[in-house]
Amino acid sequence: MSAAPSIPPGSDPVVEVIRAAIVRGDHVPDQRLVEVDLAERFSVSRGAVRSALLQLGNEGLVERIPNRGARVRAVPPAEAIEITEVRMVVEGLCAAKAAQRVTDAEIAELREIRAEMIAAVEAGEVVIYSRLNNRLHRRLVELSGQATTGGALERLRGQSVRHQFRLALQPGRPAVSLPEHLAIIDAVCGRDPVAAEQAARGHLGSVIHALRMSADTASSRAS
Amino acid sequence: MSAAPSIPPGSDPVVEVIRAAIVRGDHVPDQRLVEVDLAERFSVSRGAVRSALLQLGNEGLVERIPNRGARVRAVPPAEAIEITEVRMVVEGLCAAKAAQRVTDAEIAELREIRAEMIAAVEAGEVVIYSRLNNRLHRRLVELSGQATTGGALERLRGQSVRHQFRLALQPGRPAVSLPEHLAIIDAVCGRDPVAAEQAARGHLGSVIHALRMSADTASSRAS
């Protein structure tokens, strides 16, 4: 394995573990994160947990109130939409760049992902599809060669994973997102920057639309 | 000058002080940042400095090598260009949103900035103009109502301030950027989202072009 794990080097392992625990859903939004609990849970010192929570705090994953501790932040739907809007334009840019720089080997890799996605949807394997989804988006940004951008996007995405995931589980959702994903892949493999940008924008635009619907039904159901 | 609480809330004051010192140029790129030096320089404990460097590290302003300390990161021109490309699309989005949401009072404020910019350029006050420039960009993002986006942009911008500033000092540069800024302001004040997005993109596209030229001359001069 050659290279480049997405956020590997230098990043505190404790941060990764806690982040993973939150993303995985071990901790629900608004749940308190007590330093000593986490410390003995992961068998590390309290200082390590402390600095990890600090970092996760300014990544926006947890909310830190002075003298009152940290809790996992509940990202409101409006903010998830906002984040996705930014992703729409930035990933559009990245898709265009990727289309310009993609190599033959990378095209083969994308085609492989493409085939796996189709297979996953046909088999009704939503969680596999969801994972391929993340992998595709991340790989496209990597292919664009924009390292700094990738970091910023990763952080943004981290805050909306929960919403993204809930969306992916909606029945019928894969059927609409699959062709959009295929369009992105085809445009990049065809080395057509304009089409790639349009396809990426179109896809995330569709995600935004779905998020809006989801937010509406949630609020009306609450009444 | 009262207060420009650009990133005020909750943020550790020590982080702000060190960040300001770096941005101001007190520390040149690649210069080592020794914890105890900074600690006594700012009359705070080493722990405070330590956690501040941690945070600045994952903001990308300083580079931290394990067991070897922190140094202010030298942002290569290619990366400054990359960052500006992202700003181009994101601030384009924000300008469009701002054009939709701007209030009459805010339009008056923008017109005031507009007048000050023209005056600064006519008077040849480049540093005042540069400051107005930053204020305009920041205000536009605020007006778009995208808080999370604003944070991400702020972080990105922090890494390229040095390049931005050097650019602003180039003779003839204000003459080309001023009309672009005016176009953005006019589009937003005219509540025309499409024009605002185009204007913002055009402006940052021009900045990218200038950065490329600057990078070229710098590399040829180095030979």
Next chain:
DNA sequence: CAGGGCAGGATTGGCGACAATATCGTTGCC
């Protein structure tokens, strides 16, 4: 019975000291 004040417990914040590690200068050897 309701409201306000008060103590007890729990949790975070900060500080200092100690241990681990890298860097640099020196010395000795080939």
Next chain:
DNA sequence: GGCAACGATATTGTCGCCAATCCTGCCCTG
């Protein structure tokens, strides 16, 4: 004369303790 190993120093990383702050439940009072 150059190179390698070694020791001294400077700097970072981590741990444990104590002070500050906040929340909870209880008791006293009106």
